[in-house]
Amino acid sequence: MTPTITAFERSPDRGQGLARDTRVRWALEEVGQPYDVRLVSFSEMKEPAHLALHPFGQIPTYEEGDLALFETGAIVLHIAERHAGLLSEDANARARAISWMFAALNTVEPPILDRETTRLLERDEAWYDQRMPGVEDRIRNRLGQLSARLGDSDWLDGAFSAGDLMMVAVLLRLKASSGMLDEYPNISAYVARGEARPAYKRAFDAQLAVFTAASTGS
Ligand SMILES: N[C@@H](CCC(=O)N[C@@H](CS)C(=O)NCC(=O)O)C(=O)O
Numbered sequence: 223m224t225p226t227i228t229a230f231e232r233s234p235d236r237g238q239g240l241a242r243d244t245r246v247r248w249a250l251e252e253v254g255q256p257y258d259v260r261l262v263s264f265s266e267m268k269e270p271a272h273l274a275l276h277p278f279g280q281i282p283t284y285e286e287g288d289l290a291l292f293e294t295g296a297i298v299l300h301i302a303e304r305h306a307g308l309l310s311e312d313a314n315a316r317a318r319a320i321s322w323m324f325a326a327l328n329t330v331e332p333p334i335l336d337r338e339t340t341r342l343l344e345r346d347e348a349w350y351d352q353r354m355p356g357v358e359d360r361i362r363n364r365l366g367q368l369s370a371r372l373g374d375s376d377w378l379d380g381a382f383s384a385g386d387l388m389m390v391a392v393l394l395r396l397k398a399s400s401g402m403l404d405e406y407p408n409i410s411a412y413v414a415r416g417e418a419r420p421a422y423k424r425a426f427d428a429q430l431a432v433f434t435a436a437s438t439g440s
Contacts, residue, residue, distance in 0.1 A: 224258055225255070227282045228276075229259050229261055229432060231261040231262060237432075238398050242391075243281055249301045249302065249308060251420075252387065253302075276292040282294065282297065310381065322386070323388045327392070330364050335395075337361060340357050358402065365409060372409065373408065376415060377412075390413050390416030
């Protein structure tokens with residue numbers, strides 16, 4: 223059964239691939255699962271039909287038969303569990319990959335999102351310049367720890383997994399808005415390896431095509 227995901231009709235990032243449907247598209251591309259996309263406007267996302275799928279009125283959602291999911295962690299995990307390619311056959315390796323998914327979403331993404339929120343909503347506050355260094359230090363703390371663990375490895379725990387997919391997706395948010403990743407050459411190379419994956423490229427191109435079509439009216 224072909225799943226349907228939702229994505230922005232017109233992504234605020236102008237097709238940079240930062241909207242979170244990209245990570246779901248990437249997971250689907252990695253496992254070779256075709257999918258349909260339903261585009262939603264900001265106002266549609268807050269209407270009852272979408273709220274029935276996503277209680278917080280956000281994208282992406284994932285529908286497959288009578289199953290409806292929200293939250294990219296849950297969606298990517300679902301895809302990874304149903305298809306080969308993103309989680310090892312070995313039970314302990316699977317569990318470790320899932321730890322990395324949670325680490326990406328619960329430990330690494332929050333300080334990165336804090337920086338984005340600060341830049342977006344608090345730039346005009348008198349205390350902005352005092353707050354930002356602390357926000358960036360918290361990101362550097364996580365990047366330093368991640369860099370130490372990654373070392374010279376290609377991926378976080380053996381073969382590429384859903385844990386790497388989620389970690390790279392989270393780090394790409396930072397790459398787009400700061401040069402901070404360059405301070406950690408092994409993390410920069412790790413992110414580049416993720417971006418070089420054919421499945422990532424297909425996912426990126428697909429979301430960009432949506433933005434381009436919306437902009438050109440084609
Ligand atoms: N924790 C959620 C975050 C979802 C999220 O923040 N989605 C953004 C797009 S990337 C969104 O819909 N923003 C519009 C809004 O919150 O109104 C997930 O990982 O799925």
